[in-house]
Amino acid sequence: MEQLKTLDIPLFAHQPAPEVLMTFYRDRADGPIHALEFAVIDNGVAVAEVKAIHLKGVPQSKLRSHIKNVLGILNAQFQQEMSVSQGRQPAKLCPLCLQEGETHD
Amino acid sequence: MTETGRLSPQQWQLAQARAVGFRDQLVHWTTNKATGNTAFYPELFWLAAQLIEKDADAFCDRAQAIFDEIDAYGQEPQLDSDWLQELTGEKDSFYFSTDILVSELPPLPGQKRGRKPRPPDERDVVEAVQQAISEAEEDVRAIAYEESPSDWILKIATALKENHGTADFGLLRKATGLSPGALLIGLLLGHEQWILRQVAFYGEVEVRSRNTAE
Numbered sequence: 001m002e003q004l005k006t007l008d009i010p011l012f013a014h015q016p017a018p019e020v021l022m023t024f025y026r027d028r029a030d031g032p033i034h035a036l037e038f039a040v041i042d043n044g045v046a047v048a049e050v051k052a053i054h055l056k057g058v059p060q061s062k063l064r065s066h067i068k069n070v071l072g073i074l075n076a077q078f079q080q081e082m083s084v085s086q087g088r089q090p091a092k093l094c095p096l097c098l099q100e101g102e103t104h105d
Numbered sequence: 106m107t108e109t110g111r112l113s114p115q116q117w118q119l120a121q122a123r124a125v126g127f128r129d130q131l132v133h134w135t136t137n138k139a140t141g142n143t144a145f146y147p148e149l150f151w152l153a154a155q156l157i158e159k160d161a162d163a164f165c166d167r168a169q170a171i172f173d174e175i176d177a178y179g180q181e182p183q184l185d186s187d188w189l190q191e192l193t194g195e196k197d198s199f200y201f202s203t204d205i206l207v208s209e210l211p212p213l214p215g216q217k218r219g220r221k222p223r224p225p226d227e228r229d230v231v232e233a234v235q236q237a238i239s240e241a242e243e244d245v246r247a248i249a250y251e252e253s254p255s256d257w258i259l260k261i262a263t264a265l266k267e268n269h270g271t272a273d274f275g276l277l278r279k280a281t282g283l284s285p286g287a288l289l290i291g292l293l294l295g296h297e298q299w300i301l302r303q304v305a306f307y308g309e310v311e312v313r314s315r316n317t318a319e
Contacts, residue, residue, distance in 0.1 A: 060184065
Protein backbone atom coordinates (compact mmCIF):
# COMPACT_ATOMS: atom_id res chain seq x y z
CA MET A 1 0.00 0.00 0.00
CA GLU A 2 1.43 3.37 -1.03
CA GLN A 3 1.99 5.78 1.88
CA LEU A 4 0.38 9.20 1.69
CA LYS A 5 3.00 11.89 1.21
CA THR A 6 2.52 15.14 3.09
CA LEU A 7 4.12 18.17 1.51
CA ASP A 8 4.87 21.41 3.29
CA ILE A 9 4.70 24.25 0.80
CA PRO A 10 4.92 27.72 2.36
CA LEU A 11 3.34 30.80 0.81
CA PHE A 12 6.07 32.17 -1.45
CA ALA A 13 6.78 35.91 -1.37
CA HIS A 14 4.13 36.45 1.20
CA GLN A 15 5.20 38.25 4.32
CA PRO A 16 2.33 39.41 6.44
CA ALA A 17 3.03 42.91 7.73
CA PRO A 18 3.20 43.44 11.46
CA GLU A 19 0.20 45.15 12.95
CA VAL A 20 -0.50 47.08 16.12
CA LEU A 21 -3.05 45.59 18.47
CA MET A 22 -4.67 48.09 20.86
CA THR A 23 -6.26 46.30 23.78
CA PHE A 24 -8.93 48.24 25.65
CA TYR A 25 -9.74 47.03 29.12
CA ARG A 26 -13.43 47.88 29.44
CA ASP A 27 -16.55 46.00 30.46
CA ARG A 28 -18.75 47.18 27.59
CA ALA A 29 -17.90 47.76 23.95
CA ASP A 30 -19.16 51.35 24.23
CA GLY A 31 -18.39 51.85 27.92
CA PRO A 32 -15.64 53.77 29.71
CA ILE A 33 -12.09 52.52 29.21
CA HIS A 34 -10.28 51.38 32.33
CA ALA A 35 -6.81 50.84 30.80
CA LEU A 36 -5.07 50.68 27.42
CA GLU A 37 -2.27 48.48 26.18
CA PHE A 38 -0.46 48.19 22.84
CA ALA A 39 1.32 45.26 21.24
CA VAL A 40 3.00 44.77 17.85
CA ILE A 41 2.02 41.42 16.38
CA ASP A 42 4.16 39.94 13.63
CA ASN A 43 2.93 36.70 12.11
CA GLY A 44 0.89 35.89 15.19
CA VAL A 45 3.72 36.59 17.64
CA ALA A 46 3.99 39.67 19.87
CA VAL A 47 7.33 41.29 19.06
CA ALA A 48 6.90 44.52 21.04
CA GLU A 49 4.67 45.73 23.81
CA VAL A 50 3.74 49.10 25.25
CA LYS A 51 2.97 48.91 28.94
CA ALA A 52 -0.63 49.32 29.95
CA ILE A 53 -1.73 52.61 31.50
CA HIS A 54 -4.73 53.43 33.62
CA LEU A 55 -7.00 56.05 32.09
CA LYS A 56 -8.91 57.37 35.10
CA GLY A 57 -9.08 61.17 34.93
CA VAL A 58 -7.74 61.35 31.36
CA PRO A 59 -9.85 63.52 29.05
CA GLN A 60 -10.89 62.08 25.71
CA SER A 61 -8.79 64.57 23.77
CA LYS A 62 -5.64 63.55 25.66
CA LEU A 63 -6.41 59.87 25.13
CA ARG A 64 -6.72 60.43 21.40
CA SER A 65 -3.44 62.28 21.20
CA HIS A 66 -1.77 59.56 23.33
CA ILE A 67 -2.97 56.87 20.93
CA LYS A 68 -1.72 58.83 17.94
CA ASN A 69 1.63 59.43 19.66
CA VAL A 70 2.12 55.74 20.44
CA LEU A 71 1.16 54.69 16.93
CA GLY A 72 3.56 57.28 15.50
CA ILE A 73 6.41 56.05 17.69
CA LEU A 74 5.75 52.39 16.82
CA ASN A 75 5.58 53.17 13.11
CA ALA A 76 8.87 55.05 13.37
CA GLN A 77 10.48 52.17 15.28
CA PHE A 78 9.39 49.54 12.78
CA GLN A 79 9.94 51.90 9.85
CA GLN A 80 6.60 51.26 8.27
CA GLU A 81 2.97 52.29 8.49
CA MET A 82 1.37 49.41 10.38
CA SER A 83 -2.30 48.61 10.36
CA VAL A 84 -4.15 48.94 13.64
CA SER A 85 -6.64 46.56 15.16
CA GLN A 86 -8.43 46.79 18.49
CA GLY A 87 -9.22 44.18 21.08
CA ARG A 88 -11.24 44.25 24.27
CA GLN A 89 -10.80 42.59 27.60
CA PRO A 90 -12.86 42.99 30.75
CA ALA A 91 -11.56 45.52 33.25
CA LYS A 92 -10.96 42.85 35.87
CA LEU A 93 -8.18 41.42 33.69
CA CYS A 94 -6.28 44.74 33.71
CA PRO A 95 -2.60 43.73 34.07
CA LEU A 96 -1.84 46.73 36.29
CA CYS A 97 -4.64 45.91 38.73
CA LEU A 98 -3.64 42.21 38.74
CA GLN A 99 -0.03 43.18 39.40
CA GLU A 100 -1.07 45.48 42.26
CA GLY A 101 -3.16 42.65 43.66
CA GLU A 102 -0.17 40.32 43.57
CA THR A 103 2.07 42.95 45.22
CA HIS A 104 -0.40 43.45 48.05
CA ASP A 105 -0.69 39.72 48.52
CA MET B 106 -10.75 106.30 36.70
CA THR B 107 -10.24 104.64 40.02
CA GLU B 108 -12.70 101.75 39.60
CA THR B 109 -10.91 98.43 39.72
CA GLY B 110 -13.91 96.11 39.77
CA ARG B 111 -12.90 92.58 40.85
CA LEU B 112 -9.18 93.19 40.40
CA SER B 113 -6.93 94.09 43.29
CA PRO B 114 -4.93 97.35 42.91
CA GLN B 115 -1.80 95.33 42.03
CA GLN B 116 -3.67 93.30 39.41
CA TRP B 117 -5.17 96.49 38.02
CA GLN B 118 -1.72 98.09 37.70
CA LEU B 119 -0.37 94.98 36.00
CA ALA B 120 -3.29 94.91 33.52
CA GLN B 121 -2.81 98.62 32.78
CA ALA B 122 0.92 98.13 32.20
CA ARG B 123 0.20 95.24 29.81
CA ALA B 124 -2.38 97.27 27.91
CA VAL B 125 0.02 100.21 27.54
CA GLY B 126 2.80 97.87 26.39
CA PHE B 127 0.45 96.24 23.85
CA ARG B 128 -0.55 99.66 22.49
CA ASP B 129 3.05 100.86 22.19
CA GLN B 130 4.13 97.67 20.41
CA LEU B 131 1.19 97.91 18.06
CA VAL B 132 1.97 101.52 17.17
CA HIS B 133 5.63 100.61 16.60
CA TRP B 134 4.71 97.75 14.22
CA THR B 135 2.18 99.85 12.39
CA THR B 136 4.62 102.74 11.98
CA ASN B 137 7.09 100.35 10.38
CA LYS B 138 4.50 98.79 8.09
CA ALA B 139 2.31 101.72 7.09
CA THR B 140 3.37 103.97 4.21
CA GLY B 141 2.10 107.47 4.63
CA ASN B 142 -0.34 108.91 7.16
CA THR B 143 -3.51 107.75 5.43
CA ALA B 144 -2.62 104.02 5.81
CA PHE B 145 -1.64 104.21 9.46
CA TYR B 146 -4.97 103.69 11.25
CA PRO B 147 -6.38 100.94 9.04
CA GLU B 148 -3.11 99.07 9.42
CA LEU B 149 -3.18 99.69 13.18
CA PHE B 150 -6.71 98.35 13.60
CA TRP B 151 -6.05 95.39 11.35
CA LEU B 152 -2.96 94.40 13.35
CA ALA B 153 -4.80 94.92 16.63
CA ALA B 154 -7.67 92.69 15.44
CA GLN B 155 -5.25 89.93 14.40
CA LEU B 156 -3.43 89.97 17.73
CA ILE B 157 -6.61 90.08 19.78
CA GLU B 158 -8.05 87.17 17.78
CA LYS B 159 -4.87 85.16 18.32
CA ASP B 160 -4.93 85.85 22.07
CA ALA B 161 -8.62 85.00 22.31
CA ASP B 162 -8.10 81.69 20.44
CA ALA B 163 -5.20 80.75 22.70
CA PHE B 164 -7.28 81.61 25.77
CA CYS B 165 -10.24 79.56 24.51
CA ASP B 166 -8.02 76.54 23.74
CA ARG B 167 -6.47 76.70 27.17
CA ALA B 168 -9.88 77.12 28.82
CA GLN B 169 -11.26 74.15 26.86
CA ALA B 170 -8.31 71.96 27.88
CA ILE B 171 -8.79 72.87 31.56
CA PHE B 172 -12.50 72.29 31.30
CA ASP B 173 -11.90 68.87 29.74
CA GLU B 174 -9.59 67.96 32.62
CA ILE B 175 -12.15 69.07 35.18
CA ASP B 176 -14.88 67.18 33.36
CA ALA B 177 -12.78 64.02 33.19
CA TYR B 178 -11.73 64.14 36.85
CA GLY B 179 -12.24 60.78 38.54
CA GLN B 180 -13.85 59.24 35.45
CA GLU B 181 -12.68 56.84 32.81
CA PRO B 182 -12.87 58.19 29.26
CA GLN B 183 -14.81 56.85 26.31
CA LEU B 184 -13.83 56.90 22.68
CA ASP B 185 -16.10 57.57 19.70
CA SER B 186 -16.53 54.44 17.65
CA ASP B 187 -16.34 56.62 14.50
CA TRP B 188 -12.90 57.89 15.44
CA LEU B 189 -11.70 54.36 16.25
CA GLN B 190 -13.05 53.08 12.98
CA GLU B 191 -11.09 55.74 11.10
CA LEU B 192 -7.97 54.54 12.90
CA THR B 193 -8.43 50.82 12.46
CA GLY B 194 -10.29 50.78 9.15
CA GLU B 195 -13.02 48.24 8.50
CA LYS B 196 -11.12 45.38 10.07
CA ASP B 197 -11.97 45.01 13.75
CA SER B 198 -11.13 42.02 15.90
CA PHE B 199 -12.71 41.65 19.29
CA TYR B 200 -11.58 39.22 21.92
CA PHE B 201 -14.21 38.68 24.53
CA SER B 202 -14.05 36.94 27.80
CA THR B 203 -16.78 34.33 28.17
CA ASP B 204 -17.53 35.67 31.66
CA ILE B 205 -19.42 38.60 30.26
CA LEU B 206 -21.59 36.82 27.71
CA VAL B 207 -25.15 38.02 28.06
CA SER B 208 -27.96 35.59 27.55
CA GLU B 209 -30.39 36.38 24.76
CA LEU B 210 -33.63 38.10 25.66
CA PRO B 211 -36.74 35.87 25.40
CA PRO B 212 -38.40 36.45 22.04
CA LEU B 213 -41.63 38.47 22.09
CA PRO B 214 -44.84 36.92 20.72
CA GLY B 215 -45.52 37.73 17.10
CA GLN B 216 -48.25 40.30 17.79
CA LYS B 217 -46.10 42.44 20.03
CA ARG B 218 -43.25 42.78 17.58
CA GLY B 219 -42.61 46.35 16.65
CA ARG B 220 -44.72 46.79 13.60
CA LYS B 221 -45.36 50.35 12.58
CA PRO B 222 -49.09 51.15 12.82
CA ARG B 223 -50.74 52.16 9.54
CA PRO B 224 -51.88 55.77 9.42
CA PRO B 225 -55.73 56.04 9.54
CA ASP B 226 -57.49 56.43 6.23
CA GLU B 227 -59.01 59.88 5.71
CA ARG B 228 -62.32 58.37 4.55
CA ASP B 229 -62.54 56.27 7.75
CA VAL B 230 -61.90 59.35 9.88
CA VAL B 231 -64.59 61.39 8.10
CA GLU B 232 -67.10 58.53 8.43
CA ALA B 233 -66.34 58.16 12.14
CA VAL B 234 -66.85 61.90 12.75
CA GLN B 235 -70.15 61.94 10.85
CA GLN B 236 -71.35 58.93 12.80
CA ALA B 237 -70.48 60.63 16.08
CA ILE B 238 -72.44 63.75 15.07
CA SER B 239 -75.54 61.78 14.09
CA GLU B 240 -75.38 59.77 17.34
CA ALA B 241 -75.22 63.00 19.33
CA GLU B 242 -78.23 64.35 17.46
CA GLU B 243 -80.14 61.14 18.14
CA ASP B 244 -79.39 61.46 21.86
CA VAL B 245 -80.84 64.96 21.92
CA ARG B 246 -83.94 63.86 20.07
CA ALA B 247 -84.28 60.86 22.37
CA ILE B 248 -84.36 63.15 25.39
CA ALA B 249 -86.96 65.38 23.75
CA TYR B 250 -89.29 62.47 22.99
CA GLU B 251 -88.81 60.64 26.28
CA GLU B 252 -91.56 62.51 28.08
CA SER B 253 -93.64 65.47 27.01
CA PRO B 254 -92.37 68.91 28.02
CA SER B 255 -95.69 69.61 29.72
CA ASP B 256 -94.89 66.90 32.27
CA TRP B 257 -91.56 68.60 32.97
CA ILE B 258 -93.26 71.97 33.44
CA LEU B 259 -95.76 70.39 35.81
CA LYS B 260 -92.97 68.75 37.85
CA ILE B 261 -91.09 72.06 38.06
CA ALA B 262 -94.23 73.93 39.14
CA THR B 263 -94.93 71.32 41.83
CA ALA B 264 -91.36 71.47 43.10
CA LEU B 265 -91.49 75.29 43.26
CA LYS B 266 -94.77 75.19 45.17
CA GLU B 267 -93.27 72.79 47.72
CA ASN B 268 -90.33 75.19 48.21
CA HIS B 269 -92.44 78.30 48.76
CA GLY B 270 -92.08 79.48 45.16
CA THR B 271 -88.27 79.83 45.10
CA ALA B 272 -85.56 77.31 44.32
CA ASP B 273 -82.21 77.13 42.63
CA PHE B 274 -81.27 74.89 39.72
CA GLY B 275 -79.66 72.20 41.89
CA LEU B 276 -82.63 71.97 44.23
CA LEU B 277 -85.04 71.71 41.32
CA ARG B 278 -82.99 68.88 39.84
CA LYS B 279 -83.20 66.92 43.06
CA ALA B 280 -86.87 67.67 43.59
CA THR B 281 -88.03 66.87 40.03
CA GLY B 282 -85.57 64.07 39.25
CA LEU B 283 -85.21 65.47 35.74
CA SER B 284 -82.00 65.46 33.74
CA PRO B 285 -80.30 68.85 33.38
CA GLY B 286 -81.32 69.04 29.72
CA ALA B 287 -84.97 68.26 30.43
CA LEU B 288 -85.04 70.69 33.38
CA LEU B 289 -83.58 73.49 31.28
CA ILE B 290 -86.03 72.89 28.43
CA GLY B 291 -88.88 72.76 30.94
CA LEU B 292 -87.80 76.03 32.55
CA LEU B 293 -87.54 77.75 29.18
CA LEU B 294 -90.85 76.49 27.89
CA GLY B 295 -92.69 77.31 31.12
CA HIS B 296 -91.30 80.84 31.36
CA GLU B 297 -94.79 82.24 31.78
CA GLN B 298 -95.03 80.65 35.22
CA TRP B 299 -91.68 81.70 36.67
CA ILE B 300 -88.77 84.09 36.42
CA LEU B 301 -85.16 82.97 35.98
CA ARG B 302 -82.52 85.07 37.67
CA GLN B 303 -78.72 84.82 37.84
CA VAL B 304 -76.81 87.29 40.01
CA ALA B 305 -73.23 86.54 38.90
CA PHE B 306 -72.17 85.21 35.50
CA TYR B 307 -71.09 81.82 36.81
CA GLY B 308 -73.43 82.00 39.78
CA GLU B 309 -76.40 79.83 40.70
CA VAL B 310 -79.60 80.21 38.67
CA GLU B 311 -82.57 81.13 40.85
CA VAL B 312 -86.11 80.23 39.78
CA ARG B 313 -88.92 82.24 41.31
CA SER B 314 -92.57 81.60 40.72
CA ARG B 315 -94.33 84.61 39.20
CA ASN B 316 -97.02 84.30 41.87
CA THR B 317 -94.35 84.71 44.59
CA ALA B 318 -92.52 87.47 42.70
CA GLU B 319 -95.69 89.40 42.28
